[in-house]
Amino acid sequence: MSTQDVIQMEHDYVLGVYSRPEFVLDHGQGCTLYDTDGKAYLDCVSGIAVNSLGYNDPQINQVMQDAMHKGVLHVSNLYHTAPHAQLAKALCETCFADKVHFCLSGADANEGAFKFARRHAYDKGNKEKYHILAFTNAFHGRLFGSLAATPRPKYQEAFLPLMPGVRFAEFNNLESARAQMDDNVCAILVEPIQGEGGIYPAAPEFLQGLRDLADEFDALLIYDEVQCGMGRTGSMWGYQTLGADNADAIAPDIMTTAKPLANGLPIGAIMMRQKVADSIHKGDHASTFAGNPFTTAVATHVVGRISDPDFLSDVSAKGDYLMEMLDELNSPHIKEVRGKGLLVGVEMDVEVGPVVDAAYKKGVILVSAGANVLRFVPPLVISKDELAHAVNVVGEILQDM
Ligand SMILES: Cc1ncc(COP(=O)(O)O)c(C=O)c1O
CATH class of the missing domain: 3.90.1150.10 (Aspartate Aminotransferase, domain 1)
Structure with a gap:
């Protein structure tokens, strides 16, 4: 043609x-x-x-061929497969996370993160604790929840109403963030380096301040590393580059990734601390395709290559x-x-x-x-x-x- x-x-x-x-x-x-x-x-x-x-890439081609020769691209999440478990372990070994849930894209990962944050807050007894604090100039995706956290009238206007319960503060302005915080906030959501918004890194002190605010108000800190994560900044995760030697101090409770995870095959992941995982129960979230053995085999290889110092x-x-x-x-x-x-x-x-x-x-x-x-x-x-x-x-x- x-x-x-x-x-x-x-x-x-x-x-x-x-x-x-x-x-x-x-x-x-x-x-x-x-x-x-x-x-x-x-x-x-x-x-x-x-x-x-x-x-x-010859190594990726080989991993795909090996995975293909098993003849099983997908079995659904009803069954165990080795690559699924191996990828989760490999991801946890790169950062603060104790548990991983797989999904299909960046927006999908962020929406899963919102659900997990709300689920985590639900058991605290305050039924108003469902608000998410996001930031000016952010981009988190184009679905109804992720778009609600993406404050661009051009993208939002024709699709209202979006997911309720999202409020905004100015990026890199801690006072503005504090002014938006109260006990009804279940999560603070931020890109450590804003991508679509024009490549604006968060100041390390800003991330430290958000970490402290989240702890003070019993909210979760979520990093959207869909664009800045997975080696892109010279550390495995963007927050590790920004936090340098003290990255653990600014580590989040939940982190989302997607884009580069399987070098082009669609996959996303939501990484979380054990305390978040403990509040999620069977049936709380699900996806038919997510984390299939073919894609997770490739992603495990990608994580191994990229995380090499x-x-x-x-x-x-x-x-x-x-x-x-x-x-x-x-x-x-x-x-x-x-x-x-x-x-x-x-x-x-x-x-x-x-x-x-x-x-x-x-x-x-x-x-x-x-x-x-x-x-x-x-x-x-x-x-x-x-x-x-x-x-x-x-x-x-x-x-x-
Ligand atoms: C930081 C960030 N979050 C989320 C998304 C949405 O990802 P996807 O297009 O895979 O839904 C993007 C896409 O550009 C992004 O840059």
């Missing part, structure tokens, strides 16, 4: 909720994607922070290099370069849509995070040379603007 035939067929049959560029991606190798005309694109988006180990310090070094290269562009259009590891935002004084379009033409895939922020979320296996190439392309584009 020709490129134009595919684009026409999509136009005819696929719901038009996305704008897509005028090429059709076909295959990939390492950090490069190829379209149906054979044109190569250096991928600095990785399917929006998903394909951390890149494309056509050498892998993580390499991500950290490449992130520093990327930020330095971007700073050295010295472009008058660049207002700020910010982020951690390979989650980097470049705030510009112009809309970045045309920069993204021009980069496609030059064979580099980039994405925006809001109108004025260009986002780099490449596969974590990208090389310094590839990063340098992508930055040079951005430099050329900005020179012409």
